[in-house]
Amino acid sequence: MDVVDVLWRLLAVLLAFLLLPLIVGQAEHKAMAHMQGRVGPMYAGGFHGWAQLVADGVKFAQKEDIVPGGADRRVFQLAPAIALLPYLIVLIAIPVGDGDQVGQVVDAGVFFVLAVMGVGVLGSLMGGWASANKFSLLGGLRTAAQLLAYELPMLLAAASVAMAAGTLSLPGILDAWQWWWLPWQIIGGLVFFTAGLAELQRPPFDAPVADSEIIFGAYTEYTGLRFALFLLAEYAGIVVLSALTAVLFLGGWHGPAAGELGWVWTLLKTAALAFVVIWLRVSYPRLREDQIQRVAWTVLVPLALLQIALTGVVKVVIQ
Amino acid sequence: MAGPSPDHRPSRKPSGRPSFPGSGLAKGLAVTLRTMTRRSVTAHYPDVQPELPPRSRGVIGLFEENCTVCMLCARECPDWCIYIDSHKETMPAATPGGRERSRNVLDRFAIDFALCMYCGICIDVCPFDALFWSPEFEYAETDIRDLTHERDKLREWMWTVPEPPPLDPAAEEPKELGAARKAADKLAAQQAEPEQQQAAAPDGQDRSGPEGRSQPEGPSGPGGASGQDGASGPDKREQGGDS
Known part of the structure; x- marks a missing residue:
């Protein structure tokens, strides 16, 4: 692997990282609007407001960057980067197509990806603690509670797929994937996706940011570009979660004409899942903090364990 | 944690027929998806003019040819936003030896739309049909004083007064x-x-005299x-x- 090849891959990953979250954000603008009988942004860029997020970015960049007087300056300023960068790093390890169509093959890919995704949540924790604001602190605490509760079912569900494939490598899992894994791993897939939603603090699991009760939680004190980075992290998180779910549970690049069009299949499945993320946000009200905890411990964890048991039994029977 | 479940579950029970767990969630998804496939209700106002009902209260037009300066509108206006000035002119006698007539001549008629509350009392009260509603509504100004429409501007609004809608069947x-x-x-x-x-006999002529006619005419x-x-x-x- 020479330097040019590495650079080309990194560039592709960076481009995807910069572009896909914006596409998801714009899709959310429009899909959410139409689901509510509105039309959403219509002016920015001329055609159906396609450049709305660019305009938003310009607006954010113009705003003053404020650090509160009592804040822990360093941590406060570092938090948005901590929230955003892990998703960029995760993207490197996600296979888009067959063979070497992946930023970098990581042998323990599943663990790498899940571990780094968990780091992203630390950004919210840091922001919540460092802001010297009670709402931020509340948001940070809720984030911590949510992270603890949902990391477990997410990990268990991913472990089920790894068990089925007999490998922790993401390309390896896809190589072993068969179509009947779809019904076999469906419970794990649902648990993984739901838990991922909760980790991203997306509605209906958005109690940590709950703008109407704790005014955006950990992000309360953030302004301008740093706030925009937090928002961007949310959408990058959607992309990463959707891509991961597609790779682990929906067969990634598998599909008709997978030889040449494998990457199209991955993107399509990711887009469909991202749409579901948006759809859930529009359809459901926010869960209360205790309800969020109860869903994690009494529903998702048992389901994930059930999936692991099922995977083990089927695996043994096949062999 | 035990608290929320009692107040959460009974709300599902009264809904009647036993439902598949999660059917409520699916229903919620169906509603939003259905709404997405339908046309949005947004009015694209500056790009597309709204279709206003015929009796829309946009602006008040003055048909000053009908105005007799009776001042009823100005006196009835709840917030005193109508300004009327007039003077009296004497008309020469129409016939030689006749009496001179005097009439009111309108000098100023202005409505301050910054004060107007669009109650329409002036229009209702005008006995000579000199005031009309027009559905035009785009007359915002950057200076509040420009919202006082003088007589020529009020007369211009008359051209935008629509035909009255037909009566109900x-x-x-x-x-x-x-x-x-x-x-x-x-x-x-x-x-x-x-x-x-x-055609009739001459004796019928007596009955159809002025007195006979006056009764049906009553x-x-x-x-x-x-x-x-x-x-x-x-x-x-x-x-x-x-x-």
Whole structure:
């Protein structure tokens, strides 16, 4: 692997990282609007407001960057980067197509990806603690509670797929994937996706940011570009979660004409899942903090364990 | 944690038929998806003009040819936003030896739309049909003083006053029409009278004297009064038709 090849891959990953979250954000603008009988942004860029997020970015960049007087300056300023960068790093390890169509093959890919995704949540924790604001602190605490509760079912569900494939490598899992894994791993897939939603603090699991009760939680004190980075992290998180779910549970690049069009299949499945993320946000009200905890411990964890048991039994029977 | 479940579960029970767990969630998803496939209800106002109902209260137009400076509108206006100035002019006698007539001449008629609360009382109260609603509403100004529309501007709004909407199918006949028909009948009867005189015997002529006629004419007294209204009523429509 020479330097040019590495650079080309990194560039592709960076481009995807910069572009896909914006596409998801714009899709959310429009899909959410139409689901509510509105039309959403219509002016920015001329055609159906396609450049709305660019305009938003310009607006954010113009705003003053404020650090509160009592804040822990360093941590406060570092938090948005901590929230955003892990998703960029995760993207490197996600296979888009067959063979070497992946930023970098990581042998323990599943663990790498899940571990780094968990780091992203630390950004919210840091922001919540460092802001010297009670709402931020509340948001940070809720984030911590949510992270603890949902990391477990997410990990268990991913472990089920790894068990089925007999490998922790993401390309390896896809190589072993068969179509009947779809019904076999469906419970794990649902648990993984739901838990991922909760980790991203997306509605209906958005109690940590709950703008109407704790005014955006950990992000309360953030302004301008740093706030925009937090928002961007949310959408990058959607992309990463959707891509991961597609790779682990929906067969990634598998599909008709997978030889040449494998990457199209991955993107399509990711887009469909991202749409579901948006759809859930529009359809459901926010869960209360205790309800969020109860869903994690009494529903998702048992389901994930059930999936692991099922995977083990089927695996043994096949062999 | 035990608290929320009692107040959460009973709310599902009364909904009746036993439902599949999660069917409520699916229903929620179905509603949003269905809404997405339908046309949005957003009004694209600056790009597309709204379709306003015919009686929209946008701005008040002054048909100053009908105004007699009776000041009723200004006096009835709840927030005193109508300004009227006038003076009296003396008209020379129409016939030699006759008396001179005086009449009011309108000098200023202005409505301050910054004060106006669009109650429409001035329009209701105007006995000479000089004030009308127009659905035009785009007359925002950057200076509040420009919201006082003077007489020429109010006259310009008259061109935007729409034709009155047609009556409902089962509606009562407008009294202008009734009055006009009564007048027409009367005219026809007067024209028919000479023919009857020729056809009938001479002794019938005594009964059809002025006293005999006055009795059927009695109810037409108020009808005659409304006939004057009717004279200005069709005028109102023609005005709208011009615009």
